[in-house]
Amino acid sequence: MRTETAGGGTVPGDGVAAEPLIEVDGVEKVFSVRRRAGRLRRVRREVRAVDGLTFRVPRGEMVGYIGPNGAGKSTTVKMLTGILTPSGGRLRVAGIDPARERTRLARRIGVVFGQRTTLWWDLPLQDSYELVRRMYRVPDAVYRANLDRCVELLDLAPLLAVPVRQLSLGQRMRGDIAAALLHDPEVLYLDEPTIGLDVVSKAKVRQFLREVNAERGTTVLLTTHDLTDIEQLCRRVMVIDHGRLVYDGGLDGLRAAGEGERTLVVDLERELPPLEVPGARTVRVEGPRQWLAFPAGRSAAPLVTAVAERYPLVDLSLREPDIEEVIARLYAGAHGPPAR
Incomplete structure (x- = not known):
């Protein structure tokens, strides 16, 4: 059992802080770029x-x-992952400095980089997995158990004999996720893991990742533009903009930080003029149904009580602010110091 911390992290149910697997302290990365300034000069x-x-x-x-x-x-x-070396600050993954011990770290991490496959383009999927087994020196029993589980949950059986170049983007993404987990990594980095997938396949991948996280305790860092992935998989979200952390916490806190609004949908016994309730404003009226907006950071309980006491209530429901709109607002205001 886990409980959520103020910073969006989790700790075991007995209140003991969980061991940090990834530690990032004041990390910077600066690239030097040459640009043309006139015909002959570059700056x-x-x-x-x-x-x-x-x-x-x-x-x-x-x-x-x-x-x-x-x-x-x-x-x-x-x-x-050790591909790039920081310009400043300190990084540790499982106690290892990624830039200095990249080979040692590679055995403890799995990576899926968006549209860049780690599979062998002209080989059948099965042969790619066999090469992964040999590269990571995965014991036969572990390899077979992991492969069988991935094949079943990601529906890969019909694809094992197919060359990777003949797979669709969605099929290859499922294949890449399986390849990243064959050696039992402690941490999994996923970049757009549901890109190119249909609705059914997305649901399978999400369920698979939930089970891997819950049953094996695999740490997952997920980057995606599909915010449904975040809402369905993650209790904690970090938002980065211009290289700085502008939010780190739970989804509810993100909605409040983005100054979004929650909506109380009220069904009345009969049509009435727009409701007047302190702390909320009526934004829409359709017959006996009305929509009341209020700040995302506020509790809905006082509003519900006020509506129930003053008006002939039949039913109500609460709608959270759209996460994409919230994040857009957060980006727009992310020019001050980073959140801590």
Whole structure:
């Protein structure tokens, strides 16, 4: 059992803090870029892709890591895997410095990089998995158990004899996710894991990731533009913009931070003029049904009580603010110091 912390992390049910698997302290990544300035002259300028990033991810947590294009998400993941070396700050994954011990770390992580496959393009999917087994020296019993489970839950059986180049994007994504888990990694980095999938396949992948996280305790860092992935899989979300962390916490807190509005949908016994209730405003009226908007950070309980006491109530429901709109507002206001 887990309980949520103020920062969006989780701890075991007995209140003991969970062990941090990923530690990021004041990390920066600066790229030097040359640009043309006239016909013959070029000038060099620095681009700060990641700017003083600090966060912890406890072992076994599933975290959404989101931001607009160019925010620094992929750069962060590449530093966490050892592909890139930080310009400053400190990184540790499972106690390992990724840049200095990339080979050692590779045995403990799994990575799915969006539309860049880790599979062998001209080989059947089954042969790609066999090569993964040999590369990571996965024991036969472990490999067979993991492969069988992935094949069953991700519906890969009809695809095992198909060359990777003949797979659709959605099929290949499922194949890549399976390949990343064959060696039992402690942490899994996922970049757009449901891209190109239909509704049924998305549901299968999400359920698969839930089970991997719950049963094996695999830590998952998920970057995606499909915010339904975040809502269905993650209790904690981190929002990055211009290389800085602008939010770290739960989805409810994100809605409040983005100044979104919740909506109370009220069904009355009969048509009435727009309801007048302190702390809310009526934004829509259709016959006996009315929509009352109020700040996302406020409790709905006082509003419900006031409506029930003053008006002939039949039924009501509560709608949360649209997560995409909330995040857009958060980006728009993310020019101050980063959230802690």
